[in-house]
Amino acid sequence: xxxxxxxxxxxxxxxxxxxxxxxxxxxxxxxxxxxxxxxxxxxxxxxxxxxxxxxxxxxxxxxxxxxxxxxxxxxxxxxxxxxxxxxxxxxxxxxxxxxxxxxxxxxxxxxxxxxxxxxxxxxxxxxxxxxxxxxxxxxxxxxxxxxxxxxxxxxxxxxxxxxxxxxxxxxxxxxxxxxxxxxxxxxxxxxxxxxxxxxxxxxxxxxxxxxxxxxxxxxxxxxxxxxxxxxxxxxxxxxxxxxxxxxxxxxxxxxxxxxxxxxxxxxxxxxxxxxxxxxxxxxxxxxxxxxxxxxxxxxxxxxxxxxxxxxxxxxxxxxxxxxxxxxxxxxxxxxxxxxx
Ligand SMILES: [Zn+2]
Numbered sequence: 001x002x003x004x005x006x007x008x009x010x011x012x013x014x015x016x017x018x019x020x021x022x023x024x025x026x027x028x029x030x031x032x033x034x035x036x037x038x039x040x041x042x043x044x045x046x047x048x049x050x051x052x053x054x055x056x057x058x059x060x061x062x063x064x065x066x067x068x069x070x071x072x073x074x075x076x077x078x079x080x081x082x083x084x085x086x087x088x089x090x091x092x093x094x095x096x097x098x099x100x101x102x103x104x105x106x107x108x109x110x111x112x113x114x115x116x117x118x119x120x121x122x123x124x125x126x127x128x129x130x131x132x133x134x135x136x137x138x139x140x141x142x143x144x145x146x147x148x149x150x151x152x153x154x155x156x157x158x159x160x161x162x163x164x165x166x167x168x169x170x171x172x173x174x175x176x177x178x179x180x181x182x183x184x185x186x187x188x189x190x191x192x193x194x195x196x197x198x199x200x201x202x203x204x205x206x207x208x209x210x211x212x213x214x215x216x217x218x219x220x221x222x223x224x225x226x227x228x229x230x231x232x233x234x235x236x237x238x239x240x241x242x243x244x245x246x247x248x249x250x251x252x253x254x255x256x257x258x259x260x261x262x263x264x265x266x267x268x269x270x271x272x273x274x275x276x277x278x279x280x281x282x283x284x285x286x287x288x289x290x291x292x293x294x295x296x297x298x299x300x301x302x303x304x305x306x307x308x309x310x311x312x313x314x315x316x317x318x319x320x321x322x323x324x325x326x327x328x329x330x331x332x333x334x335x336x337x338x339x340x
Contacts, residue, residue, distance in 0.1 A: 031297035033289050034259040035282050036070040036204075036235060037063055039310065040091075041109055042279055043267035045075065045084045047314055053087040055313045057094040060106070062309055063264065064098060066302035068282075072107040072128060073099075076115035092122045099124060107168065111142075116156050120163055127160055128204070129153055130170040133188045134177035137208070141172070146191065154198050161199040169200035170237065174220060175248075176211025185220055189227045202233050204261065207248065210241025214251035221255045235259035238280045240266060240319070245280035246288060253294075260285055265307030266320035281320030283307055301326075 040056050051059075056073075063071055073095060079086035088108065092099070099106040100123075107126040110116050119127050131149040132138035138146050153169070160167050174188050192203045205220065217236070225231050236252045238245040238261070249260050262282025286298045304326035311318045311327075 030295070031069075032258070032295045033253070034070060035068060035285055035296055035298060036072070036107075036259055036261045037068045037264065037282055038072045038237070038261050038279055039063075039263040039265075039267050039282070041072040041075050041085065042261075043263040043310075045082050046268040047084060049314050049316075050084050051313055053090040053094065056087070056091050059264075059306060059310055059313075060091075060095060060098070062306035063303070064104060066306055067296075067298040068303070069103060069297065070105045070107065072109060075109035075111075076118040077109070077111045089118070089122065092124065096123075105166065109170075110156070112152065113156055113159070116160055119165075120160075125164065126166045126168070128168040128170060129156055129200070130172060131191070132172040132177070132208075133191060134173045134180045134183045136179040137173045137177045140179065146187075150191070150194050150198075153195070157195070157198040157200055166202075167200045168202045168204055168235070169195040169198075170204045170206055171195070172206040172208040174205040174212075175207040175216055176209065178209050178211075185223050188220060189224055189229075192224055192229050193227065196229065196233065202235055202259070203229065204235040204237045204259075206237040207239050207245075210239035210244065212238065212248050213244055214247045217248045217251040218255050221252060221257060225256070231256040232258065235261060237261040240278055240280055246284055249280060249285060250288065253289075262286075264303060264320070265311060265318035265323035267307075267310055267314070267318050278319050281307075281323060283320050283322040283326070287322045 040060055044051055060071055060073055074088040074091050075082060075085045076088050095106060098104055105126045107128050108119050108124050109128045110119055116127065131146065132141060135146055138149055142149060157167050171191055173183055177183050195203055221234060224234060234257050236249060236257055238248045262285045263279035264282050266278040266281035268278045283300060283304050286296045286300050286303055289296050290300060304323060307318060307320060307323045
């Protein structure tokens with residue numbers, strides 16, 4: 001059963017969009033796409049600078065004020081694995097007033113049973129699990145086979161559902177594996193169906209190293225839906241390593257996907273780590289969709305301001321295109337009129 005929090009109006013959106021093209025105004029302001037913000041977790045875990053907990057909390061509050069309704073705020077992995085997120089407990093405790101709100105979903109990434117216990121202890125209601133679509137990436141990243149991951153996740157997801165959690169299941173390297181190259185779509189289908197049958201509410205297909213292209217996105221989504229995965233339970237998590245994230249998102253939208261992951265200002269991807277790369281920038285996603293008349297529920301200026309705040313805290317320029325436009329237009333209002 002789909003968790004009610006994850007329902008959204010994919011069909012309704014399309015009808016409203018068509019009505020708009022024919023001259024009738026949309027009848028409500030329900031967001032037509034859902035932007036799932038990953039900057040506090042996926043973004044910051046890949047930065048060389050460790051951002052203090054109070055700044056992470058301030059970032060989350062700015063994102064909420066901009067209208068973001070899904071935010072992955074931290075990860076309950078062993079602090080020694082990811083020192084950038086060692087303050088998970090403090091961050092969560094400081095956000096208690098937000099994550100009990102019914103209109104917001106604050107998520108934490110959890111690696112195993114122990115992580116789940118920590119999330120439950122903190123009263124978090126939304127958790128995300130992860131594994132890879134490719135065997136080699138799964139072994140290198142998680143030190144187990146995909147089958148072993150599924151067995152472990154059976155317990156984690158089952159326990160999470162019993163305690164009333166919403167579960168997102170990340171499947172990494174769906175669009176290419178840095179070790180194996182092409183990833184078999186049949187494997188993605190089998191693992192997605194397994195994860196749904198274990199109780200996952202949503203499958204987030206990850207283009208972990210930005211190897212995907214729009215044609216492939218269309219094919220993967222179509223094959224998954226043909227195999228019985230409801231399109232409203234698919235999310236796309238794109239990285240912009242090769243500059244294709246936005247095109248991949250648009251391709252996903254055109255075949256019915258309505259949940260897209262983004263990281264404000266494209267944060268993530270340490271400049272000192274080889275092969276590291278940023279997520280799709282959520283301000284780029286919001287700008288794209290709003291320009292198309294597809295309502296996101298997010299105020300772009302406030303979102304961009306959250307990106308500026310984060311860039312200042314990290315002390316480095318961030319790669320998001322809208323972010324850079326926003327920085328340029330706020331520092332020199334005349335620039336546009338002077339250039340072609
Ligand atoms: Zn990512």
